[in-house]
Amino acid sequence: MECPKCQARVMTSAKFCDQCGLNLVENVEFLHRKAVDLYHRGQIDEALTFWDRALEYEPGFSKGHYYRGLALYDHGDLAEAVSAFQQALVGEAEPFRVWFKLGMAQYGLGNLEASVESFQRAHAINPGSAETLYRLGLSHLRMSELDAARTSLEQAVRINPKYTRALYILGMVVAQQGDQGEAIDLFRRVEAVSPTYTAARFELGMALFRQGKLREAVEQFDGVEAVSPRFAPAPYMLGECHRKLGVFGEAVAAYRRMLELNPDDAEAWVRIAECQLQQDLLDAAREALDKALAISPQHAEANYLKKHLGEMATPHKPGF
């Protein structure tokens, strides 16, 4: 470490600077440097004790409050982090990072309106920060303010057109607004930049599915399953696509792959039964419905289909 006054090298544990005699134990900057050093090594509790001490000597030490807030935030102590950042704002000449981090902590606490205000303050200081606009968009989204979320996210991706997380969330917002075509374009942009972004590729499949582009959706979900074989929603949606396309054998195979990952999903068994009914495989359908009802005895559709299955079998009774 260096002495904050004369820059001579000093031991971390030194009480005075050998060179200039500075009292290091009571020097706010030296305490801060010690704390930052510990913080970067992951020794957060120890770091906090040095910031606490620095702030005892100089309660208005903005940098100390800010870093203390970062450490508390990392610790998951968000309420304390908010109060540290608020103290850091007092007398801070360049408060962009502080407003941003304050917004993050408020968002984490679910204090969304406050987070919106903090991100807006950060944005006003640094309008070129795509990250701030992205976070602002997330806050609006969690408040179900879709139009405001869209505006912020569109600004973010205008600043950084390859900002995949922002493109992805924007796609989700636009899809929720019912604009599937625009959502498809956005998810394709994510896919182009980051082909292993499973969630975006899956949502692209969903947007295609909602648009009735089932064959394109199959291609998409196939790709997701290939990249992320343990992601159960992909084979389930493949089952849905194939079922709607009338390719019942493929559909059943896909639902079964889904059930290997998630054996307690009654819904998949009901869909399998539906496919088997379409193929006149009544015994297999009954078996599938029994599996569904074993998992979820009150499942309305399973109970309905099982009753219906009885009626389908009755024509063979004597007297009909």
Ligand SMILES: [Zn+2]
């Ligand atoms: Zn010195």
